[in-house]
Amino acid sequence: MNPSSGKEKAEEIRKSAEAAIAGAGYSVTTRLTEKAGDAERFAREGTRDGADLVIAAGGDGTVNEAVNGIAGLPERPLFALLPLGTVNDFARALGIPLDVGEAIQALPDLVPKPADIGMAAGRYFMNIIAIGALAEGVAGVPVEQKSAFGPLAYIAHGAKALFSAEGNELQLWHDHGSWSGEASLLLLALTNSTGGFERMNPEAETDDGLLHVTVIKNTKLPNLVRMSAALLLGKLQEAGAVETFRTKRLRVESDRPLVCNIDGDECGVTPLEVSVLPGHLRVLVPAEEGGGGEPDERIPNA
């Protein structure tokens, strides 16, 4: 658990989450993160100590770290998350209640579902890779704006970066061939939720085994107006100036090294190789989100 995401309610959240998990028959150990890297280490150590279930409580950064802690292990425990961050894209995509109190209440009735994760630059990711202007824009969101305005701050900064974007020559190799051309932004999404906005790839499922690629070719003003309208309608694919396709593997090359933002963190520069690991995690989700599996995998009977 990242206590800084839960702010002044962190202690209260910890206690009620522990009570819910213990009530479902688990013995529970909570470890509080203090800095980058802790969640990854805690998840890995917990798994090596025989944990059946690892729960990441925090924002997408904490979830990403915990996923990295367990994804490379041969025996992976069940995974769950309690959304305490500003955006919580993975929780949104999985249908987990965004209100932490509701998410805790729901814990005992969650059921396991396979979820895809991706691998790029030696790291696992579960949401999105952004390359180009938006990647640089998101990196510049000041901390105080993040807390005051939540997802809006990201969108405002992303939009600002997009408006002033210069294009870059990209070459993309995918499962069915290649694409090359000038682009302002490349988004490689595993889920339908990007920066809290759920209409980017409305058709993306967390277990479809696919990377949903969106190339924004040109962000000059007339196109932007059309694209913004299409984005709000969830019909970005139908707007001009945007290329979309799906693939299991992708190689990205560019005319100059471009910063790669992987699940919200800067993670090297292009060229970049990306692949999907289908159903690599078993994540606990509400039953109506299509979870299932063996009855003894349900938390109450664990």
Ligand SMILES: Nc1ncnc2c1ncn2[C@@H]1O[C@H](COP(=O)(O)OP(=O)(O)OP(=O)(O)O)[C@@H](O)[C@H]1O
């Ligand atoms: N106790 C702590 N105090 C401050 N920072 C921490 C602490 N523990 C972990 N961190 C760092 O904070 C990063 C971001 O945390 P996390 O994603 O959980 O929260 P958030 O920033 O509130 O969420 P969001 O990304 O949705 O805004 C972590 O990846 C880690 O590097």
